[in-house]
Amino acid sequence: MTTTVGFIGLGSMGMPMASNLLAKGFAVQGFDVRGESVRVLEAAGGKGAPDAAAAADGADALVLMVVNAAQADAVLFTDGALEALPAGAAVILMATCPPAAVADLAGRVEAAGRRFVDAPVSGGMVGAVAGTLSIMAAADAGTVERVRPILAAMGDKVFHVGETPGQGAMVKTVNQLLCGVHIAVVAEAFALAAKAGVDLDILLEIMSGSSASSWMLKDRGPRMLEAEPGITSAVDIFVKDLGIVLEAGRDAKAALPLAAVAHQMFLATSGRGEGGMDDSQVIRSYHAVNGTAAGRC
Secondary structure, eight states, rough: OOOOOEEEOOSSTTTHHHHHHTTTTEEEEEOOHHHHHHHHHHHHOEEESSSSSHHHHHHHEEOOOOHHHHHHHHIIIIIHHHHHHHHHHHEOOOOOOOOHHOOOHHHHHHTTOOOOEEEEEEHHHHHHHOOOEEEEESSOOHHHHHHHHHHHHHOSSSEEEESTTTTTHHHHHHHHHHHHHHHHHHHHHHHHHHHHHOOHHHHHHHHHHSOOOOOHHHHHHHHHHHSOOSSSSSSHHHHHHHHHHHHHHHHHHOOOOOHHHHHHHHHHIIIIIIITTGGGGGGHHHHHTTTTOOOOO
16 A cells, blocks of 8 residues: 655755655655645645645655744644644654754644654755755654655665654754854855965865865855855755754753854854855855955955
């Protein structure tokens, strides 16, 4: 029997994730507030749903690839998706959310007789399209194994990181701390070089092959040298995600000074109206502070 997956959130990552489920033989019934996204899903072979409750109706699992925990809460408890989801079916939350909020959602979902899998992802739009996402799943082992085929259709690295919902969100939080700080420190290094008149193309080539290299340097560095790079992940994503990092730090009473500074630089970029730009453009805030020119020297 074909497994039916409800899918809510057909954005730049959600749509290719839903498409990969279709390609692996799952029946997908999806909803997004943007009607055009629903029509794209239908063109790919999925079933468009008129609302969140219809997407969940009769599904074996409900994937939420929404913006934040507040949207997940609204979809499940205000828009009727949880009530429409059959008893015993699983809610799979794949958005980046604060660990405490995820734990709260899980408790309420499980109290309603449904299963809950905390399963945030890493890999961005590129990984979503290629089906190579890293998925950090937290739930009891039986539930994770039950939904593993669904997760494996969207990511080639599925990790069971803990038995308790919220632990997946914490792993993703740590991941975003490292990613955000790496991007910001690459921008800071480039800004220093620009201030000294160093050719940034040469600097990037040298640093990419040195002990200072990182995945973020090689991926975001070239885009920092472009005036208007394509968008793979927006500045505002890291405004949100580093905000989650700092919230988790407060909850754990853990000092996170580097994350705080990086958050301020992304926030400054967004505050100038550039939050929709590629996250590599946090370098614009460094150029603004240092009086250096954007782009190549």
